[in-house]
Amino acid sequence: MARSFPPDVIVLDTDGLIHARLSRGKARPRIAHAKSYRLAAETFTPSVVTPQLANEAGFAEALRRLRMETGKWDKFSLLLPDSWFRINIVELPSLPDKHAEALEVVRWSLKRTLPIPPEELRVTFTPLARSDKGAKVLVLSAVEATLAAIERAFAAAGFETVLIEPLGLNIWNAIAVNEPDSNVDRLFLYVRDTDFTTAVFRGSQPLFIRSRNLSSERTVEQEIRLSANYLRDTLAIDSFANCWVAGPKSAIVHDTLASEFNTQVRAVSLRDYVEDVPFDLQGLEAELTACTGVFTG
Numbered sequence: 001m002a003r004s005f006p007p008d009v010i011v012l013d014t015d016g017l018i019h020a021r022l023s024r025g026k027a028r029p030r031i032a033h034a035k036s037y038r039l040a041a042e043t044f045t046p047s048v049v050t051p052q053l054a055n056e057a058g059f060a061e062a063l064r065r066l067r068m069e070t071g072k073w074d075k076f077s078l079l080l081p082d083s084w085f086r087i088n089i090v091e092l093p094s095l096p097d098k099h100a101e102a103l104e105v106v107r108w109s110l111k112r113t114l115p116i117p118p119e120e121l122r123v124t125f126t127p128l129a130r131s132d133k134g135a136k137v138l139v140l141s142a143v144e145a146t147l148a149a150i151e152r153a154f155a156a157a158g159f160e161t162v163l164i165e166p167l168g169l170n171i172w173n174a175i176a177v178n179e180p181d182s183n184v185d186r187l188f189l190y191v192r193d194t195d196f197t198t199a200v201f202r203g204s205q206p207l208f209i210r211s212r213n214l215s216s217e218r219t220v221e222q223e224i225r226l227s228a229n230y231l232r233d234t235l236a237i238d239s240f241a242n243c244w245v246a247g248p249k250s251a252i253v254h255d256t257l258a259s260e261f262n263t264q265v266r267a268v269s270l271r272d273y274v275e276d277v278p279f280d281l282q283g284l285e286a287e288l289t290a291c292t293g294v295f296t297g
Contacts, residue, residue: 006075006162007032009291012150013081014044014051018284019066020291021073025275029292034284035069037062048116050084050143053150063157077163077294078150079287080142082211083195085166086114086121088139089206095127095135106139114141122147128205138206140166163294168197168211171246171286173293174273176204184241187261189224190286191247196220198227200235207235221256228260239263246286 011018021033040058044051053059090109096102106125107118114121121141129136142164151161168190175188183203190197193214200208208231214220231237239262245253246268254265270277270285273292277285 005077005294006073008073008076009079009294010076011079011167011287011290015039017062017066018287019070020288022291022295028273028275029295030275031278031288031291033070034278034288036284037066047143047146049086049114049121049141050146052143053146053153056149056153059150059153060156063153063159067157067159074158075160075162076154077165078154078161079165079167079170079290079294081192081195082166082168082190082197083213084146085140085142085211086110087166087169087197087209087211088113088141089128089136089209090139091134091136093134095130095137106137110139110141116143120144138209165294166197166211167287167290168199168246169209170290170293171268172199172201173296174289175244175268175293176201177293177296178273179242182241185237185239187240187243187257187263189243189245189247189253189257191220191245191250191253193248196223196247198224200231200237200240220250221252224253224256225260242266244268246289 007022009020009022016036016038018034018036020031022029023032039062040055043055043058045054092105092109095105103123107123110118120143122144123139123141126138127135128138147164154161171190172188186201188199188201195211195213197211199206212223214223243257243261243263243265245257245265257265268286268289270289273289
């Protein structure tokens with residue numbers, strides 16, 4: 001496990017959370033412990049960009065159960081659904097060297113793309129490229145009030161949040177560290193019941209990332225075709241050297257991707273990223289793969 005973080009990771013969603021503890025194995029990480037916990041109904045309610053923590057008492061009760069069952073530990077990394085964030089790749093005419101000044105420039109750039117004032121967001125960014133013509137930056141943003149409320153609830157239960165990141169990007173971290181270095185174009189999809197993420201990477205550089213909610217009006221197959229048209233028109237990409245799909249396995253999703261991009265589609269399997277998979281962890285493959293990605297990005 002390359003990155004130095006606490007061994008505990010929590011994956012949080014609107015209806016539950018997963019606690020995983022990882023340890024070093026001979027060649028790959030081991031899952032020492034993993035268990036899911038249900039949340040009370042409407043603990044989180046829909047809101048703009050990031051859901052709102054509406055039932056703090058119910059959330060606190062779930063954390064109390066977690067503490068009681070797992071014993072004494074404190075620091076952890078927190079993974080949230082991609083749809084709780086806005087993930088943007090922005091091009092800026094310049095990016096100051098000082099972090100505080102650069103953050104203000106990045107915040108200003110979000111005014112055109114987000115439905116709420118950027119002052120209400122917690123924003124982090126990673127420079128992807130710099131040149132005399134400007135800078136390209138990967139920007140993650142989520143509603144500050146929700147993140148702060150989640151952190152307060154964990155702190156009250158005796159837990160310290162050391163990292164908050166999107167789930168899908170950490171699945172990609174797990175994939176990328178196991179692939180040979182190259183400059184080829186690669187496609188990644190993370191499909192859930194309610195949303196999905198599409199990302200394109202050229203080598204290690206992200207070219208396109210978008211997370212969308214699914215609705216009854218538009219199926220994931222329709223969304224894949226729309227994304228394919230966009231990528232062909234905007235990035236001039238017709239095919240990919242590799243394509244991965246994480247989430248519940250769907251033959252229709254795989255077939256749609258294969259036909260749109262003329263590429264072999266590979267399902268993300270937890271067995272490729274850990275030394276062994278306990279029999280009682282079925283159905284959590286994508287989330288636990290993301291947990292391993294915390295330590296490899």
